[in-house]
Amino acid sequence: MTTAELAQQFMQLMIEEDEEGYQAYWSDDIVSLEAEQEGPMARVEGREALKEKHAWWEANTEVHDTSMQGPYVFGDQFAVRYTMDVTMDGERSQAEEVGLYTVKDGRIVEERFFYGHGEHT
Amino acid sequence: MTTAELAQQFMQLMIEEDEEGYQAYWSDDIVSLEAEQEGPMARVEGREALKEKHAWWEANTEVHDTSMQGPYVFGDQFAVRYTMDVTMDGERSQAEEVGLYTVKDGRIVEERFFYGHGEHT
Numbered sequence: 001m002t003t004a005e006l007a008q009q010f011m012q013l014m015i016e017e018d019e020e021g022y023q024a025y026w027s028d029d030i031v032s033l034e035a036e037q038e039g040p041m042a043r044v045e046g047r048e049a050l051k052e053k054h055a056w057w058e059a060n061t062e063v064h065d066t067s068m069q070g071p072y073v074f075g076d077q078f079a080v081r082y083t084m085d086v087t088m089d090g091e092r093s094q095a096e097e098v099g100l101y102t103v104k105d106g107r108i109v110e111e112r113f114f115y116g117h118g119e120h121t
Numbered sequence: 122m123t124t125a126e127l128a129q130q131f132m133q134l135m136i137e138e139d140e141e142g143y144q145a146y147w148s149d150d151i152v153s154l155e156a157e158q159e160g161p162m163a164r165v166e167g168r169e170a171l172k173e174k175h176a177w178w179e180a181n182t183e184v185h186d187t188s189m190q191g192p193y194v195f196g197d198q199f200a201v202r203y204t205m206d207v208t209m210d211g212e213r214s215q216a217e218e219v220g221l222y223t224v225k226d227g228r229i230v231e232e233r234f235f236y237g238h239g240e241h242t
Contacts (some may be wrong), residue, residue, distance in 0.1 A: 011239070017176065021148040035195040047175070052141050069202070072219040072235035074156040079219045079235050081190070089230040098193040098200045114193035114200050 003103050007071035007078035008063065010101075014080075015068060019054070020067040027107035035115040038112070076103045124224050127197035128192035131222075131229070135201075136189060140175070147171065148228035156236040183208040197224045 006025065015024035032044040034055060055069045063086050072081040082097045096116030102109050127146065130166040134142035153174060165174045184207050191201040203218045215236030222229050 008238060035160070069217070070219075070237065070239050072202075072217065072237050072239075074221070074235040075235055078233070078238075079200065079209070079221070081193075081219070096190070096193065098191075098202070100195070100200070100221070111194055114195040114198070116191065116193050117129060117199075118191050118193075 003076055003078055004071070004073045005039055006103060006106065007080075007101070009075055011068060011071050011080055017058070023047070023051070025108050026108045027104065028092060031110045033110070034114055052061045060066060064092070077101060122227060124197055125194045127224055127227065128194055128201075128222070132189060132192050132201055144172070146167070146224070146229050151229055152231045154194045154231070154233045156171070156234055170194055181209060185213070198204060199224070 007067055010022050010025045013025075026047055028047050029045070030047060032050050034042050036042060037050065041053055041056070065083075065085040065086060067083045068080055070078070070080040070083075071072070075120075078101050080101070081100045082099065083109050084097075085094050086092070096118070098114040100112045102112075104111040131146045134146075135150075143241050147168055149168050149223070150166070150201050151168060151171055153171050155163050157163060162174055162177070165171055168207060170182070186204075188204045189201055191199070193200040193202075199222050201220045203220065204215070205239040206214070219235040219237075221233045221235065223231040223233075
């Protein structure tokens, strides 16, 4: 499977919110990094820890709207652009991110979230 | 200057098509990489070679429309999403890319273009 094929399938499963499906593309040792350098979510390592991160997100946010564009592929990496309209801690905001994913042996070994700093966000 | 500030200024200068302005953020040794692994434009190294690449693009394409979103920042890297509607070799097409830029000592040392493989392109 090429990086492009894996990326397309992974993204389609995310759009369908098929957790079991897209998590099958995670390496057991997947590392998840946030641009924000502070807090317990800055770096999460391993499948179980990342499931907990997702559960934390589910429990602490209300998602009003979300969109994805991509994937964009270079070698063994691909990027997905996200826009989201969420309420967290009682505050509603619109945000944009780019997730940069690294693939090894058919699994995602790292995801890295770049935060939007644009006037268009 | 933070990576976010540099990225915002660089992107603004690109929007304004201020070549001299945005090229001032290039390192003299900048490396420019395209996802496509073939051809003379796959890897271009150095300021002069990258200027020639831009000149080649200008001479060989008719750009009908273009847009940029971002920048998206993580540490010393930032991403910009591009959409474009161009005619090249007599063929008009719409494409999406993500440029991933790496900053060192206040200059861009690498740009790397990820190609869109989505149904939304």
